[in-house]
Amino acid sequence: MIVGVDLTARAIAAATAVAAEHGVRCDDPVVLADGYSTVVHLRPSPVVARVPTLYAVLRPGTAWRAREVEVVRHLQSVGAAVVPLSGDLPPGPHVRDGLTVTFWEYVAARPDAEVTERDLAPALAELHAALATFPGELPVLAGPTHDIPLCLDVLARDPGPLDAVQVRTLHDAHERLRPLIAHPPEPWQPLHGDVFAGNVIPTRDGLLWADLEDTCRGPRAWDVANLRPDPADRRALDLYPDAPSDEELDAMAELRTLQVATWVAAAPRPPDVSPADQASFLAMLLAAL
Secondary structure, X not given: OEOXXXXXHHHHHHHHHHHHHOOOOEEEEEEEEEOOEEEEEEEEOOEEEEEEOOHHHHOOOOHHHHHHHHHHHHHHHOOOOEXXXXXXXXXXXXXXXXXXXXXXXXXXXXXXXXXXXXXXXXXXXXXXXXXXXXXXXXXXXXXXXXXXXXXXXXXXXOOOOOOHHHHHHXXXXXXXXXXXXXXXXXXXXXXXXXXXXXXXXXXXXXXXXXXXOOOEEEOOHHHHHXXXXXXXXXXXXXXXXXXXXXXXXXHHHHHHXXXXXXXXXXXXXXXXXXXXXXXXXXXXXXXXX
């Protein structure tokens, strides 16, 4: 299954309807992204709506978004570099037409900016310091703990793009990683949960973190593992103080690979991803397990 124009149109309609009820004008909605979620700038207002679409198939309800809003509100209060919640209307989460909507301040991205792991490392260290002050409760490694068993159940009913050998590879990796999922190494602290260049916005004033719906507690290595484009490449880690060991990072990198592989196989395919590209990406992930 892939998302269609109708789902994107529903997302835009839901966002603009909620915004209108709060006096936010939108004459010219512009879709900024349309993968697992639809992200739309409600022009001319300085407001961006994020509406989970395909994402909500595996993560329905409002809990993930409510947790994100709570954490970002705290991060704003301590001056962290995050995309701000909208101040023009309640940020949500709102529910309209079966879709969840949150509202954010529009920030202009530098279109020519290329974000590398060396850019992310010091920004992540600052974010971790700010997250450590969050006083609320967070689940432990929310993404992999939720997604992996759910996606494996989905694939047991319908393997989608995978063959039987590939499904077996995922199950074997899950069995091998069960102890790590059940008892991640301590100490734990609040985390972003989904660190990569696509979840920051480069602005003229620096990087702003976005997409904190996977925010959780866990070992720093869960976030930091994504600063290594290759297990042997620790150059970015020189810019992250007291970086975790290779052993810690290797374990979390494998768990991350399993989470991504099960998600990509089980979730509906986004419209901008071809079947061939999906198969190629899955083959790369499976080869690493």
